[in-house]
Amino acid sequence: MKFDCLIIGSGIAGLWAAKYLNEKGFKTLIVTKNQVWDSNSFYAQGGVTMAVDNDDISLHIEDTLKAGVFHNDKEAVRILSESSIDLKKELIKYGFNFDKEITKEAAHSVKRVYHAGGDATGRELHKYLFKKDKSYLLDEAVVFDILIDNDLAYGVSVVKNGEKFNVYADNILIASGGIGALYKYDTNARTISGDLQGIAVEKGIKLNDMEMTQFHPTVFIEIKTSQKLLLTEALRGEGAWVVDENNKRFLFEYDKRGELAGRDIVSRAIFMHQQKGHKVFLDVSMFEEKYFQNRFPTIYNKLKDYDIDVPYEKIPISPAFHYFMGGIEVDKNSKVKGFKNLYAVGEAANTKVHGANRLASNSLLECFVFAKRASDEIIKQNIKTKEKSFKINEEVLHKSDDKKYKNMLRKYMWEKVGIIRSSEGLKETLEFIETTVPKLGRLAKLRFLTAREIVKAALKREESLGAHYRKD
Numbered sequence: 474m475k476f477d478c479l480i481i482g483s484g485i486a487g488l489w490a491a492k493y494l495n496e497k498g499f500k501t502l503i504v505t506k507n508q509v510w511d512s513n514s515f516y517a518q519g520g521v522t523m524a525v526d527n528d529d530i531s532l533h534i535e536d537t538l539k540a541g542v543f544h545n546d547k548e549a550v551r552i553l554s555e556s557s558i559d560l561k562k563e564l565i566k567y568g569f570n571f572d573k574e575i576t577k578e579a580a581h582s583v584k585r586v587y588h589a590g591g592d593a594t595g596r597e598l599h600k601y602l603f604k605k606d607k608s609y610l611l612d613e614a615v616v617f618d619i620l621i622d623n624d625l626a627y628g629v630s631v632v633k634n635g636e637k638f639n640v641y642a643d644n645i646l647i648a649s650g651g652i653g654a655l656y657k658y659d660t661n662a663r664t665i666s667g668d669l670q671g672i673a674v675e676k677g678i679k680l681n682d683m684e685m686t687q688f689h690p691t692v693f694i695e696i697k698t699s700q701k702l703l704l705t706e707a708l709r710g711e712g713a714w715v716v717d718e719n720n721k722r723f724l725f726e727y728d729k730r731g732e733l734a735g736r737d738i739v740s741r742a743i744f745m746h747q748q749k750g751h752k753v754f755l756d757v758s759m760f761e762e763k764y765f766q767n768r769f770p771t772i773y774n775k776l777k778d779y780d781i782d783v784p785y786e787k788i789p790i791s792p793a794f795h796y797f798m799g800g801i802e803v804d805k806n807s808k809v810k811g812f813k814n815l816y817a818v819g820e821a822a823n824t825k826v827h828g829a830n831r832l833a834s835n836s837l838l839e840c841f842v843f844a845k846r847a848s849d850e851i852i853k854q855n856i857k858t859k860e861k862s863f864k865i866n867e868e869v870l871h872k873s874d875d876k877k878y879k880n881m882l883r884k885y886m887w888e889k890v891g892i893i894r895s896s897e898g899l900k901e902t903l904e905f906i907e908t909t910v911p912k913l914g915r916l917a918k919l920r921f922l923t924a925r926e927i928v929k930a931a932l933k934r935e936e937s938l939g940a941h942y943r944k945d
Contacts, residue, residue, distance in 0.1 A: 475860075476502040476609070478851055479629060479642035481616050481669060484512035485595070486819030486840035487648035488602040493848035501608040502642065504631060506615050506649075506664040509603060513650050513662050513820060517595025518705035518771060519578065519834040520571075520588040521841070523557040530554045532582050537835060540580045540735050541798075541828020542939040544682075549805060549826045553835070556842040561587070564841075569601050578710040578833035580735045586834045592705050592769040595837065611640070617870060617915055619645065619672055619815075620863040626815040627861050637865050643858050644814045644851045648844070651797035651820040652686070654879075655924050657887035658694050658793035660703040669821055671919030673801050674926055678809060681823040682799035684930035684941045687831055688892050689795035690739035691715070691755050693788060695779065701793050702775055704755055706833040709733065711768075714756040716787065717746060737830045737940045740792040744892045747791065754787035792892055796820065796836060798827040798940065799930070807847035814856045816847045829939025872914040879917055881905070882924055890924075894931055895945045903928045 478494050480487040483505035494501045505511070524533045533554045538545050564571075572591065577584040589597035611631070618630035620639060628641035649669040653661025673680055691709065693702040709715070709732040715724050727742035728734035734742075743753050757765065765784045766773045776783045800823040802810055807822060809815040819840045826839055885905055889898030906925045910918055937943045 476500050476640070476642040478502075478644040478646060479504060479640060480608070480646045480648055481629065482512065482648035482650060482819070482821070483509040483603075483612075484514035484648060484650060484819055484840070485598055485602060485837060486514070486844045487646065488599070488606055489841050490646055490648065490818060490844040490848040491606055491608045492602070493845060494851065495607040497852050499852070502611060502640065503606075503608045504611045504614050504616060504629065504640070507613060509610065509612055510599060511662050511664050512599070513653075513665055514595045514837070514840065515599045516660070516662055516700075516703070517837055518592040518703055519707065519837070520576065520586040520594045521598075521837045522581070522586050522832070522834040523561045523838065524554050525575075525583060525585050527558065529583065529585060530558070533557070533585060536580060536582050537826065537832045538828070540830050540832035542830060543828065544939060545828030546825035549824050552805060553826045553838060553842050556845075557838055560838070560841050569598065576707050576710055578706045579733050579739070580832055586707070588707070590770070591767060592707065592771045598837070615916065616649070616669065617919070618866045619676065621676055622861065624812050625858055626812060627858055627863065630863075630865050632870060639863055639865060643856055644816070646847060646851070647801060647815070647817040647821050648819045649821045651800070652923060652927075653794055654699070655883060655886050655920060655927075656794035656891070657883040658692070658701055658791065659699070660689055660692055660701055660793055660795045663700055666920050667923035668916065668919045670800060670926070671922035674922040678811075679802040680799065680926055681802040681825070682829075682930070683926045684934050685798035685827075685829050685939065686794060686890075686927065687736065687796040687798060687940045688740040688792040690736050690743050690792050691790045692793035693776065693779075694791045694793060695789060702772070703795070704772060704788065704790065705769070706736065708755065708757060708769065708772075712759050714759075715739070715743065715790075716754050716756050717751040718754075720756075735830055736833065737942070740892055741942060743790070743792055753790055755790050756787050757784040758787075760784045794887075794891070796831055798829065798831055799823055799927070805846070806850040807843045808850060814854070814858065816851065818844045818847050829941060866915070868915040870915045872912070872917070874912065875914050875917040878909050878913060879920065882909075882921060886924060890928055890931060893942050893944050895943065896932065899928050899932045903932070
């Protein structure tokens with residue numbers, strides 16, 4: 474079976490694009506690595522940033538540019554903010570209900586962040602969109618190659634239950650997410666490992682801003698699973714304090730905004746304070762328990778499971794990798810440059826709206842806005858590829874030592890390509906990657922290729938900028 478559009482990934486970006494394609498009668502297939510809900514969108518505690526009204530657009534643009542250290546593309550940011558007005562109306566018309574209270578998060582000038590289910594916005598949106606989705610679904614299937622000839626993409630190679638096969642389509646939309654599994658500590662879904670960015674490296678597809686990796690400052694990492702528990706930005710936005718073992722609010726030594734500084738600044742401050750031998754906590758004692766339980770139910774219940782008596786007991790925290798600003802370079806319609814029918818949306822794409830540091834809760838907004846623009850372009854172009862068969866890549870997908878090398882990579886990336894970087898550490902990591910790549914199975918290799926591009930970009934940018942911090 475050949476499809477009109479094949480979407481790689483089942484997060485909000487992929488589902489929202491599928492909505493418009495399905496409405497126009499496009500036969501659409503969603504391919505997802507694990508279960509459909511196992512995406513970063515599903516775990517997003519933060520809300521959706523949407524300009525309060527037309528008068529707020531210019532201020533939202535300014536806040537986004539400031540957070541991104543003006544490394545953003547201003548036209549892309551304008552599109553993002555202006556589109557949020559119609560998005561708000563469309564989601565409500567589509568039947569989705571946000572919580573009544575609009576909140577303010579770090580580095581926002583006003584309250585413009587819309588939530589659902591308290592701290593479960595991503596989950597509520599994802600469940601709602603998936604229930605309405607009319608696409609074909611291929612789950613528990615890993616994409617290990619994109620079938621390309623000149624400026625056209627013809628389909629993908631997947632493996633499911635150990636069987637390799639090709640799936641063909643007239644348009645390919647990459648919505649596979651970011652790179653969380655490359656780091657020792659991360660907040661991402663377990664399936665998010667930068668595979669498609671690695672394929673892009675192989676195919677000569679341009680990647681941009683690869684050094685721009687964002688770390689969330691407040692994460693509960695005392696969990697056995699690889700995915701750590703994010704403690705949403707909204708906690709600090711609504712009054713939570715970051716303190717050390719002496720109850721000192723030390724963040725003001727690093728930035729006059731304290732807890733409300735940009736997340737790159739807060740992450741570095743916590744990391745540096747920890748390196749001085751201090752322990753760091755999130756103090757939420759200013760919240761009444763009933764309010765905390767209703768406003769942050771996910772966090773409340775999970776921390777109770779770990780015997781932390783919130784809001785009375787301080788929560789031990791550390792930064793962890795959270796979001797990838799870099800990715801596959803696309804134009805304003807999310808089309809991959811140099812291709813007629815290949816698109817990328819969400820965290821896999823580099824739309825240039827986030828610059829060097831993403832403004833809190835702009836990520837879900839980006840998913841919605843640019844997924845719609847991509848689907849509009851696919852519908853408008855209505856490209857039909859000729860029948861063409863491709864041989865399946867015969868590389869061994871897994872080798873016996875892959876897991877060992879992947880864990881070594883995660884340690885290198887955390888310690889030397891993390892919150893604070895140096896030329897020496899970056900070069901050491903690059904050497905490890907280069908010498909290890911030939912020993913890997915294909916799927917592990919793709920991760921390493923993505924990591925290599927991050928390291929190379931970090932070496933190239935010798936000055937600090939936003940989330941990229943060079944101590945040398």
